[in-house]
Amino acid sequence: MELDIVALSRLQFALTALYHFLFVPLTLGLSILVAIMETVYVMTGRPIWRQMTKFWGVLFGINFAIGVSTGIVMEFQFGMNWSYYSHYVGDVFGAPLAIEGLMAFFLEATFVGLFFFGWDRLSRVGHLTVTWLMALGTNFSALWILIANGWMQNPAGAVFNPETMRMEVSSFYDVLMNPVAQAKFVHTVSAGYVCGAIFVLGVSAWYVLKGRHLELAKRSMTVAASFGLAASLSVVVLGDESGYLTSEHQKMKLAAIEAMWRTEPPPASFTIVGFPDQAARETHYAIHIPWVMGLIGTRSLDTPIMGINELTQRAEGFIRKGVIAYDALQKIRGLPRGSAIPEDLRKTFEENGKDLGYALLLKRYVDDPRQATPEQILRAANDTVPMVAPIFWLFRIMVGCGLIFIALTAVFFVQSARRRLEGPRWLLWLAVLAIPLPWIAIEAGWMVAELGRQPWVIEGVLPTALAVSSLGAHTVLMTIIGFTALYLVLIVIEMKLMLRAIRKGPEPDHDPEAALVPAALAPAE
Template sequence: MISQAMVELSRWQFAATSLYHFIFVPLTLGISWLIFIMELMYVRTGDVLYRDMTKFWGKLFGINFAIGVATGITLEFEFGTNWSNYSHYVGDIFGAPLAIEGLLAFFLESTFIGLFFTGWNRFSKKAHLAITFLTALGSNLSAMWILIANGWMQYPEFAVFSPEKMRMEMVDFFGLVFSPVAQVKFAHTVCAGYVTASMFVIGVSAFMLLKKRHIDFAKRSMTVALAFGFCAMAGSALTGDLSAVGVTNHQPAKLAAMEAEYETQEAPASWSVFAIPNEEKMENTFAIKVPWLLGIIATHSLDKEVIGLRDIVAQNEERIKNGAIAHQLLTKLRQGNNDPSVYEAFKQHENDLGYGLLLVEHAADPLNPTEAEIKTAARNSVPSVWISYFSFRLMLGLLGVAGILVLGTAFFLWYKRDLENRTLFLKCLLWAIPVPFLACEFGWILAELGRQPWAIQGILPTFMATSSLSVVDVALSLICFIAIYTVFLIIEMYLMIKAIKKGPLETSALESAFAGGK
């Protein structure tokens, strides 16, 4: 019998380590391109201020990169320690992009980041610029392969189930790589990272302006970050829209949960600005809606309906019944029944096998479930509305509305050449630094919890993906990871704040540490 406590603790452990790690990822993705742009300006103009900008922001990039690596390595080991059934079941597909990420992108990134710091006096300007470009490219390639793997979890195509080996096997590697879900997910994630890094540079530059220190440096850094951030915000909006359409097509339960849609709406569907869901009754206690907007956003049309959770649950009941049959037939095959008719019957019901596996948690005999057990499994086959609905709105509000307002206002004041005189707004820019980080965290919460109860959408339930561990083992490791990662976060903040307070005039310190200085 699967221990529900162990499953929940395993989920909490992976969630905690992932969310801690993702604090560092967006800044790495974005600031690597910002320092490349700054160094490109140095190479083109010869202005040493751009060189100083590259070194200063590069130092902060290096601190963030080091802590990010330390927190990220653990995640891949957790697939073996806490999620061994998952690793066996889908390792043939999921392991490939992670292996490439480790062998190609991570080594490329790690190698060139070392050359970035040690190579200022060893390479020509153009050669060092190429190193900086490859550092940024490596950072983003690393994210790409991880997001390809995660995209497959949301849209598990290009693989088939092997009843003999009891695992999924890849049939189309290039389909996996160029999956529209994976590519849109990658584009949306990196754009959010670019916005995050831009807000970070803008906020730190605002701090310098408030302190009346390094004025030219701060103004130039803010100019680069504003232009980059404004483009990134547009990219984030575009890819977010494409992502919503992808969710509509491939994960209708996630869409219905993140929009608190219990009833199927006639086209064009209304969008709820705010709602209070009642998950037990499967209805909204209160809702404020804007006509037509959800239909336009989610389907890009005025004639397509948005299916509600009640209808999805009803559909899943039928899939669970078919899945129970697939589970019965698979059991016969695993017991040595070589009758071709059994295999053919299994292939007919194979696509619903994952839904049949949901009964392992909810039925006394998963091979012969009762109607009540099927209904219970179907009711639990959709994600939490409360978590999905509000995490989406927090992400949209923080990264979308707040980000556009802050960047738009900053861009307008910069254009009017009045930004450095707006003390109150500069303080707002400084205190706005955490906002996009929080938005990214809420985005990941939506992406992962909006897929539940599936580890792999429609194929492998989360409770069947775990390892056989004791509750005590998982609980102790969870406490240790939270404690250690909190220390890492404190170290990062201390080093960042210390470097920022010292300012760009101290950027030679890191170079000296690596290369002996001059």
């Protein structure tokens, strides 16, 4: 069987990205929860809150360490497996990643060290400041990475230079303030907060079921339920914003999420369930809710959402304009070095250059896109349709999990207000069983975002098939096997360390500053 270097490179990056993203959400969520707990400790002086901060901080530290080691591998892959991508857009894509490393990661790593080793060396307020800076660094790290990823979804603030054959930054402000990147950041970070809250809630519920560490468990459940409910509701609101931006910048992705093959009269309906058939371009046994998709996707009653068939026809027009741009580009490259570009040639390229990427889709079928036949143009246009069925179902898995999180945290919030966190037992077991669900939802959402972007590595600019390195397929296959084996070892280590820490529970803790407080002034337990 012939091995496909593009498919193998995509598989390798997907495996490493999905694996790395097992650790990121919990890091984001626990960092804020730990900071909240320590804030309560500093405000009240109660030792139990210091003990809670240190216990959940240990679990944060284990997760953080494994997450860092897996994240480094991903950045190396841009140079190893996606060298043409790195050459083509490195001036734009590299800047946020460099800032993330120089500012966010070093900030985060520095304060993580101070958090663990500064308990008896810093004052209460000083250590609290360190904890919040650690949480801030964690979120800053996510910000810069998602700015880079958001630019891949909506390449704002950059232009193609026909002389250097590279994308170059035209406005770094537009790169930073890219609406897709900002929406992805707040949505992803909120999902991480939900992950941390459900994790704390589930582990605490397990302690209550076992009758262990009840003081710590009940307080942790109160914090997790309140924080988790707010985060779960924000995910819905921010997800709505992300969906609205998708309708503006990634129409094909939105149509695939809905399995909307034909443009419907506005406002479009939302498909609850169905069975998309990509070959027939039909969704069988679909159940619809009228108007909902139109309201979510366009926030209006009279704006249509384009269907896949119409978007494919539109892509044909983009490809034909891209071929004109490709022809002008080849003529520009054929000019003697140092000579001025004729005005008519420059104008032709500027008018059609934004569709150059669509002409590059033809490279799968013909070396020179200018020689493409109408049949090849049609095939390239059909390539702009991603795999609809996986995207359709993954999105609904994500949404279904989100509704569960809202219900679960709301129930525990009420239970906390009523001071009835000891039961019922079935509810506590439900919280324990819900622990894996945030990861399922987050991984499903990540796959929706990335599968929905195909066949582009940079939306409308660079096809995935042209972005890979010139490596032997067997070389990539061997590295996939090696990475998979290594990651299996790391996940086993992670799980053993986390489970051991949870089974052991919090360490007895002594606050050295408490000895300085007169007994009559010490807060009541």
